Amino acid sequence: MSTSEHSSAIPTLELNDGASVPQIGLGTYAMHDAEGVGAIIAGIDNGYRLLDTAVNYENEREVGQAVIDSKVGRDELFITSKVPGRHHGFDETIASTEESLARLQLERLDLHLIHWPNPSVGKYVDTWRGLIELRERGLVTSIGVSNFTEAMLQELIDETGVTPAVNQIELHPYFPQSKLIEFHRSIGVQTESWSPLYRDQGLFDEAPIAEAAAAHGVEPAQVVLRWHLEVGSLSIPKSANPDRQKLNADIFGFNLTPAEVDAISGLERGRMKGRDPLTHEEM
Numbered sequence: 001m002s003t004s005e006h007s008s009a010i011p012t013l014e015l016n017d018g019a020s021v022p023q024i025g026l027g028t029y030a031m032h033d034a035e036g037v038g039a040i041i042a043g044i045d046n047g048y049r050l051l052d053t054a055v056n057y058e059n060e061r062e063v064g065q066a067v068i069d070s071k072v073g074r075d076e077l078f079i080t081s082k083v084p085g086r087h088h089g090f091d092e093t094i095a096s097t098e099e100s101l102a103r104l105q106l107e108r109l110d111l112h113l114i115h116w117p118n119p120s121v122g123k124y125v126d127t128w129r130g131l132i133e134l135r136e137r138g139l140v141t142s143i144g145v146s147n148f149t150e151a152m153l154q155e156l157i158d159e160t161g162v163t164p165a166v167n168q169i170e171l172h173p174y175f176p177q178s179k180l181i182e183f184h185r186s187i188g189v190q191t192e193s194w195s196p197l198y199r200d201q202g203l204f205d206e207a208p209i210a211e212a213a214a215a216h217g218v219e220p221a222q223v224v225l226r227w228h229l230e231v232g233s234l235s236i237p238k239s240a241n242p243d244r245q246k247l248n249a250d251i252f253g254f255n256l257t258p259a260e261v262d263a264i265s266g267l268e269r270g271r272m273k274g275r276d277p278l279t280h281e282e283m
């Protein structure tokens with residue numbers, strides 16, 4: 001834990017390349033303009049150090065401004081962005097990343113991901129080679145992917161010998177992805193959960209979550225975010241509300257029992273919007 005005046009209580013874990021990453025981060029999807037900058041600064045003030053953005057969120061400028069305006073030093077923060085589908089390809093990935101860095105007003109990203117594999121385009125291996133090159137040039141510290149299947153991960157490793165540090169995937173109690181998490185664990189990839197709260201669309205009323213919340217004296221959202229840690233994933237809940245930001249990050253003072261974890265995982269019913277990376281493509 002940092003000892004600075006603006007320290008964070010969020011512990012870290014180590015990625016397969018030795019880099020340190022906070023165990024929970026702030027999603028920034030749909031945070032825009034001055035209001036978005038204010039919400040991101042509030043997140044940093046509330047202890048978040050990992051900020052998750054993407055070219056396609058069209059808010060890298062806001063994230064960069066929040067980093068500049070916050071009271072926390074750049075080196076204490078962990079900034080993630082993502083290469084969009086329209087920038088797949090070796091040269092395109094280098095150019096895309098240089099543009100992201102310019103918008104973010106940063107010299108280096110802590111983690112850069114391939115946002116979606118877009119298999120019909122057939123360029124994710126070239127894109128991965130671009131990320132490897134960027135890491136060698138020192139423009140990004142860690143490299144990873146998002147929405148990759150087991151077979152796609154294996155293909156990247158077979159083709160390049162480089163294992164992604166992270167696979168950021170849709171993961172929540174309705175879609176627990178236990179087989180993919182186990183595969184990640186077996187090859188040293190850190191699982192990262194997107195839409196970890198299922199965008200507050202009814203999940204919190206589910207009995208195993210409400211019951212665990214009552215048993216531990218916490219809120220249902222905290223149970224859900226603790227469940228992500230218990231199954232081995234770091235999550236990036238988005239909240240623009242300072243009170244909910246604080247609540248969501250306050251998950252390190254209790255544990256769920258194995259029975260509670262199993263009951264919550266038993267809520268499985270499928271993806272939120274049918275975004276199967278074998279067929280769903282985003283440019």
Ligand SMILES: NC(=O)C1=CN([C@@H]2O[C@H](COP(=O)(O)OP(=O)(O)OC[C@H]3O[C@@H](n4cnc5c(N)ncnc54)[C@H](OP(=O)(O)O)[C@@H]3O)[C@@H](O)[C@H]2O)C=CC1
Nearest residue numbers: 027028029052194195196197198199200221237238239240
């Ligand atoms: N790689 C990928 O393909 C994807 C990546 N992502 C990333 O993951 C992040 C998180 O996912 P996201 O889709 O935003 O969804 P989340 O599951 O994080 O849910 C966010 C929604 O839940 C609300 N919320 C947050 N905390 C609470 C709480 N304690 N109680 C009640 N409601 C709450 C927020 O509202 P409010 O702000 O008002 O608190 C917001 O409406 C994104 O922001 C983005 O960075 C997301 C989708 C795909």
Ligand SMILES: O=C(O)C(=O)[C@@H](O)[C@H](O)C(=O)CO
Nearest residue numbers: 029054056115116194275282
């Ligand atoms: O937010 C992201 O990172 C995405 O990849 C999108 O799928 C986004 O979640 C979305 O909901 C677009 O409709």
